[in-house]
Amino acid sequence: MLADDVVDAYPISVLQMGMLHHMDMSNGEESPADYHNLTTFRGRIKDAFDKTLFQESINIIVKEHDNLRTTFDLTNFSIPLQLVHREASLEMGYDDLRGLSEAEQEAEIGRYIELENKNMFDITQAPLMRFHVHQIEDDVISLSFTEPHSVSDGWSTHLTVMDIFDIYFALQRGQTFSLPEPALKYSDFIHEELKVLKSQEAIDFWDAKLKECVNTELPFLEKEVATQEVDIYSHKYPFKLPRDIVKQLHEVVKKTGVPFKGILLAIHFKFLSIVTGQSNVTTGLAFNGRLEAENSEQMRGMFLNTLPVSMDLSAGSWRDLILASHQSELELVPFRRYPFGAIQKKYGTQPVFHTHLGFLHFHSMADKIAEGNVEKISNVDLSKTNFDLSTVFCMDPSDKYNIEFLGEVNLNKVSKSQFVSYMEVYVRLMKDLVENLDNPHASSCFLSNDEKEKQLVLWNQHELEYDRTLHIHTMVERCAELYHDKVAAKYDDESITYGELNTRANQLAYCLVELGLKNNELVGICLERSVESLIAMTAILKAGGRIYH
Numbered sequence: 001m002l003a004d005d006v007v008d009a010y011p012i013s014v015l016q017m018g019m020l021h022h023m024d025m026s027n028g029e030e031s032p033a034d035y036h037n038l039t040t041f042r043g044r045i046k047d048a049f050d051k052t053l054f055q056e057s058i059n060i061i062v063k064e065h066d067n068l069r070t071t072f073d074l075t076n077f078s079i080p081l082q083l084v085h086r087e088a089s090l091e092m093g094y095d096d097l098r099g100l101s102e103a104e105q106e107a108e109i110g111r112y113i114e115l116e117n118k119n120m121f122d123i124t125q126a127p128l129m130r131f132h133v134h135q136i137e138d139d140v141i142s143l144s145f146t147e148p149h150s151v152s153d154g155w156s157t158h159l160t161v162m163d164i165f166d167i168y169f170a171l172q173r174g175q176t177f178s179l180p181e182p183a184l185k186y187s188d189f190i191h192e193e194l195k196v197l198k199s200q201e202a203i204d205f206w207d208a209k210l211k212e213c214v215n216t217e218l219p220f221l222e223k224e225v226a227t228q229e230v231d232i233y234s235h236k237y238p239f240k241l242p243r244d245i246v247k248q249l250h251e252v253v254k255k256t257g258v259p260f261k262g263i264l265l266a267i268h269f270k271f272l273s274i275v276t277g278q279s280n281v282t283t284g285l286a287f288n289g290r291l292e293a294e295n296s297e298q299m300r301g302m303f304l305n306t307l308p309v310s311m312d313l314s315a316g317s318w319r320d321l322i323l324a325s326h327q328s329e330l331e332l333v334p335f336r337r338y339p340f341g342a343i344q345k346k347y348g349t350q351p352v353f354h355t356h357l358g359f360l361h362f363h364s365m366a367d368k369i370a371e372g373n374v375e376k377i378s379n380v381d382l383s384k385t386n387f388d389l390s391t392v393f394c395m396d397p398s399d400k401y402n403i404e405f406l407g408e409v410n411l412n413k414v415s416k417s418q419f420v421s422y423m424e425v426y427v428r429l430m431k432d433l434v435e436n437l438d439n440p441h442a443s444s445c446f447l448s449n450d451e452k453e454k455q456l457v458l459w460n461q462h463e464l465e466y467d468r469t470l471h472i473h474t475m476v477e478r479c480a481e482l483y484h485d486k487v488a489a490k491y492d493d494e495s496i497t498y499g500e501l502n503t504r505a506n507q508l509a510y511c512l513v514e515l516g517l518k519n520n521e522l523v524g525i526c527l528e529r530s531v532e533s534l535i536a537m538t539a540i541l542k543a544g545g546r547i548y549h
Contacts, residue, residue, distance in 0.1 A: 008084040011194070012072060014339035016150040016302055017080060020072065020123065020387040023148060030230045031411060032117045035149035037383035040113060040142055043159070044375040047136040050172065055092050057167040058131060062090050064179055066186060067151050067300040068160070072123040085126050093132035095445035109134050109142055117232050117382060121148050130161075140377070149302065149383065156300040156364045169373050183294040192291060193339060202338045209332075210347055212310040216272055216281045220389055224415035228356050234416060235384055237407040237423055240272070241393075245268065245427070246401045248434035250276045256286060256319060261359040264393055266318070267429050268357045269325055270310040274425060274446055275397065279314040284387065285329060286358035287336040306340050307332050308352045318433045318441045354413075356385065358392040370374045389422065389481035392506035423450060473541040476502055489534050496531045501538060519544040 002009055012020075022034040032038065039367045062068045071090040074080045095112075097105045110133065121128055128151045134142040145161065152160070163179060170177035196202055253260055255453075265285065274282040286307040290296050309328050313321065344352055382407065388410045398403035405426065409419045425446055447455070479488065480502035488498040496504075517523065523545045527533040540547050 014341035505538035
């Protein structure tokens with residue numbers, strides 16, 4: 001029986017269930033729980049901030065959108081349900097920091113972020129979103145918003161925040177406002193997913209695609225991972241891509257006719273091939289599953305799906321790889337709503353993929369910035385997925401040459417030093433692509449100068465200082481005295497200590513002398529590389545002979 005305040009109820013999507021599971025399982029780690037999303041936006045707004053009007057704007061939005069009044073019930077019905085409540089009270093948190101120094105302000109905001117990252121939601125209580133404003137100046141605020149990712153994808157959250165600002169500025173000017181009404185609701189998306197799960201065409205397609213998938217796991221540096229220090233920021237590595245390279249990548253878009261996302265997918269495939277040493281790789285690629293209908297972009301909820309896509313990089317130019325990558329994405333589009341959880345279930349216990357690629361371009365924010373109502377100062381996103389490596393490229397809505405690389409790793413699988421080096425590889429790959437579009441992508445070396453120095457020089461420094469007046473067999477005798485029980489040599493499964501080497505070489509040397517070996521006489525050895533050949537060579541030297549091998 002549904003409670004009186006519940007106005008709608010429908011099943012939880014496969015992806016939502018997966019996110020709720022990972023959020024629960026990862027709670028308590030040093031870094032934020034998976035899919036417990038906290039973003040802090042700092043901006044300068046037009047005129048002095050009015051917290052009463054901002055709260056009123058939030059109240060209006062909560063009434064408008066079902067996902068802000070949704071809870072999850074996993075146990076009380078025959079299947080897990082999401083429940084839409086008639087009302088929900090979302091009280092904005094507020095701290096006035098205008099009387100503090102800049103350092104004190106940053107410390108206060110930092111303390112809030114630290115606590116909020118551990119402040120998990122009770123998914124049975126609405127609303128499943130929190131807002132908190134730290135007022136820094138009369139017209140500068142730091143707005144933090146937190147949610148379980150299961151109730152809102154990035155586009156939905158972005159629109160919600162933009163709507164709040166739209167309503168706020170309309171109220172501030174005493175103007176009326178209206179929000180676009182989408183023709184469909186999130187429940188329609190759920191019903192479509194249930195239909196897709198029964199589609200034989202979709203089932204057959206993904207059965208075939210799974211046969212192309214290969215395990216593409218990043219190298220695991222166990223010692224580094226076990227000893228590294230981790231905090232709530234360690235899993236993220238955001239940085240701006242070099243502007244000149246981004247401009248050249250846009251030129252590649254024109255030359256190839258492939259959208260920017262397809263260019264990034266080709267680079268991502270090449271990255272995986274380099275770090276794993278595999279010519280065939282599989283990764284997860286983010287897709288939008290929104291239904292096509294009037295104002296469907298205004299629908300709120302979780303419409304994302306991450307699907308496996310594979311590539312053979314054994315040959316071809318960068319252009320070839322770009323075209324093949326784009327084609328691999330296009331093949332999935334008709335079946336993009338088949339939920340990944342069902343695909344993983346088909347595949348078994350081994351993850352279908354360990355890495356993820358996404359591309360964000362929240363273009364509607366450009367209008368707000370252009371109107372001069374909000375000036376972005378900074379944006380810090382501490383959200384976390386369950387992938388070993390997630391690479392998301394975020395294009396500035398008002399400047400297509402300004403792209404932020406939002407890298408994220410699972411610090412239980414990838415070390416921080418690996419993480420940094422991975423991000424550097426991406427930039428080197430981009431540079432090589434724009435310079436060598438029609439050359440083989442396998443013809444370039446993508447090691448940094450430091451890495452080349454390590455592999456070619458530092459790791460090959462095997463020279464030892466020793467007394468050059470000593471003969472080799474004399475040094476063996478000294479080692480037998482100093483390191484009698486230590487291994488001198490190993491070949492396959494056979495090994496010998498310095499003591500054993502010296503003793504057996506002495507025995508063979510006596511035999512050679514008894515057989516009439518003369519000083520400086522050549523002795524031939526007809527042996528394969530082995531411990532016995534080492535004993536023989538040492539014995540010949542001890543007996544005064546020379547080696548002929």
